[in-house]
Amino acid sequence: MLWSLLKILLFVVLVAALTYGANLLMENGPGLRVAVGDVEFVLGPLQAVIVALLLVAAVWLVLKVAGLLVAVLRFINGDETAISRYFSRSRERRGFQALADGMIALASGEARLAMANATKAERYLRRPELTNILAAQAAEMLGDNKKATETYKKMVTIDQTRFVGVCGLMKQKLAEGDTDTAMKLAEKAFAIKPRHGETQDTLLKLQAQAEDWKGARETLNAKLRHGNLPRDVHKRRDAVLALCEARDCAVDGKMAKSHELALEANRLSPDLVPAAVMAARAYVEQGKPNLASRLIKRAWEAQPHPDLAAAYAEIVPDETPQDRLTRFAELTALRADDRETRMLLAELNIAAEDFVEARKSLGDLPETGATVRVLTLMAAIERGQGADDSVVRGYLASALSAPGEPQWICENCGTIHDSWQAVCKNCGAFDAITWKTAPAAPLALPGGSGMLPLLVGGTGAAQNE
Numbered sequence: 488m489l490w491s492l493l494k495i496l497l498f499v500v501l502v503a504a505l506t507y508g509a510n511l512l513m514e515n516g517p518g519l520r521v522a523v524g525d526v527e528f529v530l531g532p533l534q535a536v537i538v539a540l541l542l543v544a545a546v547w548l549v550l551k552v553a554g555l556l557v558a559v560l561r562f563i564n565g566d567e568t569a570i571s572r573y574f575s576r577s578r579e580r581r582g583f584q585a586l587a588d589g590m591i592a593l594a595s596g597e598a599r600l601a602m603a604n605a606t607k608a609e610r611y612l613r614r615p616e617l618t619n620i621l622a623a624q625a626a627e628m629l630g631d632n633k634k635a636t637e638t639y640k641k642m643v644t645i646d647q648t649r650f651v652g653v654c655g656l657m658k659q660k661l662a663e664g665d666t667d668t669a670m671k672l673a674e675k676a677f678a679i680k681p682r683h684g685e686t687q688d689t690l691l692k693l694q695a696q697a698e699d700w701k702g703a704r705e706t707l708n709a710k711l712r713h714g715n716l717p718r719d720v721h722k723r724r725d726a727v728l729a730l731c732e733a734r735d736c737a738v739d740g741k742m743a744k745s746h747e748l749a750l751e752a753n754r755l756s757p758d759l760v761p762a763a764v765m766a767a768r769a770y771v772e773q774g775k776p777n778l779a780s781r782l783i784k785r786a787w788e789a790q791p792h793p794d795l796a797a798a799y800a801e802i803v804p805d806e807t808p809q810d811r812l813t814r815f816a817e818l819t820a821l822r823a824d825d826r827e828t829r830m831l832l833a834e835l836n837i838a839a840e841d842f843v844e845a846r847k848s849l850g851d852l853p854e855t856g857a858t859v860r861v862l863t864l865m866a867a868i869e870r871g872q873g874a875d876d877s878v879v880r881g882y883l884a885s886a887l888s889a890p891g892e893p894q895w896i897c898e899n900c901g902t903i904h905d906s907w908q909a910v911c912k913n914c915g916a917f918d919a920i921t922w923k924t925a926p927a928a929p930l931a932l933p934g935g936s937g938m939l940p941l942l943v944g945g946t947g948a949a950q951n952e
């Protein structure tokens with residue numbers, strides 16, 4: 488505050504002094520009289536200013552020469568490095584100036600100028616840990632990959648810039664699509680700086696894409712240890728990775744390990760549907776059907792899902808439809824109003840040939856949430872109740888243009904997967920596949936519902952009879 492006030496005061500005083508000086512110059516008639524020995528000069532106002540400037544330049548030069556003289560005197564007195572120090576100071580000044588110019592050029596997008604300044608700065612400074620960074624960035628901006636690679640490789644050999652060099656090379660390999668080398672570099676970068684968030688993310692993504700689930704879990708744990716990840720996100724992702732590891736173990740025939748990992752995945756994230764399904768199957772194989780039922784019910788409470796119903800059915804594979812309906816009552820009592828629960832009940836009742844109960848289970852779904860599945864169930868119910876063919880056909884016809892059911896869809900790119908995956912097959916995003924309804928796309932059948940009579944026995948044929 489006081490300092491700003493002083494600065495303002497100083498400014499006012501300076502302006503006043505300049506104005507006064509200029510007035511003096513103007514009013515002084517013939518100008519300034521300067522006597523050197525016997526000779527007297529008379530200077531006009533402008534000439535006076537020029538002489539003043541020349542004087543300042545002369546003083547600067549004298550100071551420089553004096554500095555050099557002092558250095559020479561010191562050298563003569565036995566200080567051997569005095570002269571080289573004098574010159575290196577000036578080299579240093581020029582070097583840092585070039586470095587600064589280079590950075591400004593880089594910021595304003597003048598890559599060529601930045602590169603020239605980087606070379607100049609390196610010549611004066613001989614400080615590659617500073618100048619290489621500028622040179623590498625300038626080369627990247629110029630699109631000169633070869634030069635950038637060379638510079639990054641030089642950076643890797645210097646302790647202070649090793650990490651930046653490795654990251655630079657890694658990004659280049661990623662851009663080239665060489666993910667194997669990129670992953671090795673990411674591991675190296677991670678070893679140098681395990682706390683670096685971006686490196687953790689890149690390594691994790693590459694490990695997931697390479698299906699190195701074990702390595703990915705280690706990276707994820709490091710992320711949690713260094714505080715870069717909320718605990719619940721860590722738990723969910725750890726569950727996903729454990730599930731993937733369990734799947735791989737099952738493929739390799741390591742069933743005990745696979746069971747252990749599936750149960751761990753389910754414990755970490757009870758609402759992760761594929762983990763619940765796999766864990767339930769593990770319990771069934773271990774001869775523990777009650778634990779399997781309990782686990783499915785808990786997952787159903789979180790999110791009713793057809794895969795869970797299928798896994799629940801597998802617990803007792805060879806029961807009668809009536810027995811199944813009775814056993815499922817415990818499951819369908821949970822989230823009874825959910826549309827998935829209602830459709831499941833309808834299906835179970837249709838299988839048990841109780842069409843009245845099946846229709847009751849659907850409730851108002853045909854009016855409020857008609858989808859392909861709801862309308863197909865309605866057709867089956869009508870058929871079972873002995874309704875006229877035209878009614879059944881009516882439901883099937885509207886099913887053709889009805890919205891679809893939820894599917895496994897990548898949140899990142901919208902690709903539909905026929906089963907849950909940890910990594911999107913299209914964009915490689917990790918844990919991005921969720922159970923949701925695809926945005927409505929009009930179904931374009933050639934001929935539309937006009938095709939239907941051919942499929943289910945047409946009205947035309949009926950009229951002809």
Ligand SMILES: [Zn+2]
Binds near residue numbers: 897898902911912913
């Ligand atoms: Zn995707």
